[in-house]
Amino acid sequence: GAGVSQSPSNKVTEKGKDxxxxxxxxxxxxxxxxxxxxxxxxxxxxxxxxxxxxxxxxGLPSDRFSAERTGGSVSTLTIQRTQQxxxxxxxxxxxxxxxxxxxxxxxxxxxxxxxx
Amino acid sequence: QQPVQSPQAVxxxxxxxxxxxxxxxxxxxxxxxxxxxxGEAPIFLMILLKGGEQKGHDKISASFNEKKQQSSLYLTASxxxxxxxxxxxxEMRNNNxxxxxxxxxxxxxP
Numbered sequence: 478g479a480g481v482s483q484s485p486s487n488k489v490t491e492k493g494k495d496x497x498x499x500x501x502x503x504x505x506x507x508x509x510x511x512x513x514x515x516x517x518x519x520x521x522x523x524x525x526x527x528x529x530x531x532x533x534x535x536g537l538p539s540d541r542f543s544a545e546r547t548g549g550s551v552s553t554l555t556i557q558r559t560q561q562x563x564x565x566x567x568x569x570x571x572x573x574x575x576x577x578x579x580x581x582x583x584x585x586x587x588x589x590x591x592x593x
Numbered sequence: 594q595q596p597v598q599s600p601q602a603v604x605x606x607x608x609x610x611x612x613x614x615x616x617x618x619x620x621x622x623x624x625x626x627x628x629x630x631x632g633e634a635p636i637f638l639m640i641l642l643k644g645g646e647q648k649g650h651d652k653i654s655a656s657f658n659e660k661k662q663q664s665s666l667y668l669t670a671s672x673x674x675x676x677x678x679x680x681x682x683x684e685m686r687n688n689n690x691x692x693x694x695x696x697x698x699x700x701x702x703p
Contacts (some may be wrong), residue, residue, distance in 0.1 A: 519695035533690050584634035
C-alpha cells in the first residue's frame, strides 16, 4: 500500500482479555517501530524491529506485552490480560533505514485501545 | 534516554515566532522533528545528522548543536496551520532505536 496501515482502528475490550494489534508497514521498509501514546502524552517507545536482527524490546512495559514480525513485513503487537492503564493509542511506524543510516519514520493512523 | 523538550506548551498569535528546544543527557547521532495534529499520526518534518547543521522547511527550520547535545526548532511568522504538537526524536550513536520527547503543544491563534 501507499502508507503504513493498522488494524483495527478502534478496539474496546474488557479487562483481562487479550488483544492483538496489527501493523502493515510500507513495502520494502526494513525497520518497524511500535509506540504507545496515552491521551495528551508523548510517544512512548515499545519495540523496534530491524531486518532479521533480534528486536529491541527494551520499551515493553511488562511481560504482558509482546510483538512479532513475520517475514520481515507485517507485525502484531499482543497485549495479554489487558489492564485499564493499557488504554492508549498504539502507533506503528516504518522506515527504510539501513543500520546507521537515516531513519525517517512514516506513521500509521494508530489503533485506539480502550480497556473497560 | 528520553530527550527533554521545552516549553511544554506555547500559544502564539499568527505571524509571531517560536522556538522549541530538545536536549539530551547523552551524545546524539541524529535529531528528528515531527508534528502531530489532534487525532492524526505524527508526520516527519526534518532530520539533522551533523553537529551545527541547520535545515529549513518553508518557515520552519532547525539547528543541531552536537556539543551541547541539543536541537532547536524555529517557527517564524507562524501560521494557523502550524498548530499541533511537536516532537523531537533522538538517536544515540551506535544505537538502533529512537526516543521521543514528551512533545510541545503549539497553538497559533488568529
